[in-house]
Amino acid sequence: MRDITAPESLRWRRFVDVFESTVSAAGYELVIPPLLEDIGVFTRLGEATDVVTKEMYDFVDKGERHVALRPEQTASICRSFVEHRPTTPFKAWYSGPNFRYEKPQRGRYRQFDQVGVEVLGSLDPYVDVEVVQLGWIFFSSLGLQQVDLAVNSLGEPEDRAAYVAALASYFNERLDELSPESQQTLSRNPLRVLDSKRTQDQGVIAEAPLINSFWSDGAAAHFETFCNGLSTVGVPFSVDLKLVRGLDYYRGTTFEYRGGTLDSAQNALGGGGRYNGLVADLGGPDTPGVGFAIGLDRTLLACDDEGVFPAPAQHADVFVVDVCDGSDALLICSELRSSGIRTERSWDSRSMKAQMKAANRSGARFAILIGEDERASNTALIRDLRSDAEQISVPRNELLATLSTYLSSLQGAE
Numbered sequence: 001m002r003d004i005t006a007p008e009s010l011r012w013r014r015f016v017d018v019f020e021s022t023v024s025a026a027g028y029e030l031v032i033p034p035l036l037e038d039i040g041v042f043t044r045l046g047e048a049t050d051v052v053t054k055e056m057y058d059f060v061d062k063g064e065r066h067v068a069l070r071p072e073q074t075a076s077i078c079r080s081f082v083e084h085r086p087t088t089p090f091k092a093w094y095s096g097p098n099f100r101y102e103k104p105q106r107g108r109y110r111q112f113d114q115v116g117v118e119v120l121g122s123l124d125p126y127v128d129v130e131v132v133q134l135g136w137i138f139f140s141s142l143g144l145q146q147v148d149l150a151v152n153s154l155g156e157p158e159d160r161a162a163y164v165a166a167l168a169s170y171f172n173e174r175l176d177e178l179s180p181e182s183q184q185t186l187s188r189n190p191l192r193v194l195d196s197k198r199t200q201d202q203g204v205i206a207e208a209p210l211i212n213s214f215w216s217d218g219a220a221a222h223f224e225t226f227c228n229g230l231s232t233v234g235v236p237f238s239v240d241l242k243l244v245r246g247l248d249y250y251r252g253t254t255f256e257y258r259g260g261t262l263d264s265a266q267n268a269l270g271g272g273g274r275y276n277g278l279v280a281d282l283g284g285p286d287t288p289g290v291g292f293a294i295g296l297d298r299t300l301l302a303c304d305d306e307g308v309f310p311a312p313a314q315h316a317d318v319f320v321v322d323v324c325d326g327s328d329a330l331l332i333c334s335e336l337r338s339s340g341i342r343t344e345r346s347w348d349s350r351s352m353k354a355q356m357k358a359a360n361r362s363g364a365r366f367a368i369l370i371g372e373d374e375r376a377s378n379t380a381l382i383r384d385l386r387s388d389a390e391q392i393s394v395p396r397n398e399l400l401a402t403l404s405t406y407l408s409s410l411q412g413a414e
């Protein structure tokens with residue numbers, strides 16, 4: 001697990017800000033679920049789901065409750081929905097860390113942040129379109145251009161079950177050709193064999209049966225309306241009939257956003273789909289759902305590759321250099337900061353030279369200088385740190401107004 005330090009930490013903040021403005025424009029409400037839940041919330045995600053069976057941080061707490069750090073947040077949002085019963089359709093967004101005991105590597109960590117949305121209570125295929133489009137708009141707002149969207153449908157539960165059975169028998173017939181890892185996966189979850197990136201498996205996977213011949217009429221019609229809707233709103237996509245997502249609960253629509261610059265084994269920036277049975281599994285009324293989760297780490301790696309969405313520069317506007325006892329700096333900082341001017345200062349009565357060095361390092365445009373003369377005459381010197389212009393002297397009671405004018409004229413010029 002990692003510390004996220006500045007300036008990357010500022011970038012994380014801004015990432016969530018951009019996400020929030022994208023989804024709140026469409027009326028999604030923020031839900032902040034707890035980091036820790038009863039383990040039952042997650043075990044309902046499915047016995048064949050790796051994040052539950054192999055990767056969960058779970059333990060028995062001091063009250064003998066078996067709990068787990070959340071490996072994802074969809075289950076928590078559904079549990080919260082069952083508990084609070086908001087009116088439907090319920091449109092929620094979230095952000096924050098999840099925990100999975102995985103082998104850490106580039107783009108894969110044991111604590112990682114996601115942002116996501118969930119819509120509960122509607123079967124309308126245009127909800128699927130809205131959700132997928134929101135992710136698409138978000139990536140564009142970050143400046144990413146090389147994102148590919150892949151879509152598929154896992155059909156109705158019966159279609160999915162028939163497909164899984166057909167896949168299992170197909171893969172079992174060609175068991176010897178599969179890698180040992182995929183042979184293992186097959187015994188737990190035949191769908192996930194399709195996810196294998198191992199070269200040895202590719203020939204067998206290429207000839208595997210496809211889900212579309214198992215779709216019921218209803219599933220096929222939903223998928224068609226969904227795809228047409230994406231075209232209507234101008235979201236480009238490709239149909240990938242072998243796209244299955246890691247979590248067991250998906251039914252119907254599934255989709256994945258892939259970063260064009262990332263290594264194919266780790267190129268999923270995010271994904272999601274429909275999970276019509278999950279709320280009922282958690283003890284609520286039968287309520288359909290659709291949503292996605294986007295990983296912050298991998299999306300930022302994609303941003304690095306494309307040279308977009310840099311960490312925001314954080315610098316002071318003003319640096320106060322007080323070579324008396326520091327008490328004037330105390331007052332000036334407090335006055336300027338309360339007017340929203342980013343103001344820094346030095347401590348420990350450092351020399352003029354040391355304070356000027358700190359002022360330059362802070363990135364401030366202006367230094368305010370207070371020496372014995374200024375103190376005696378109740379004035380301050382303003383020095384532009386990025387021009388050779390003469391420093392000017394202003395009465396102390398005009399300092400704030402003068403600086404505000406300077407800073408806003410600079411902003412206007414930018």
Ligand code: AMP
Nearest residue numbers: 107108109112268269270293294295298
């Ligand atoms: P999932 O919840 O498994 O569908 O993952 C959705 C997205 O979250 C992925 O596409 C990744 O971007 C991100 N993600 C999942 N697991 C990790 C991890 N261990 N470390 C970093 N990002 C992750």
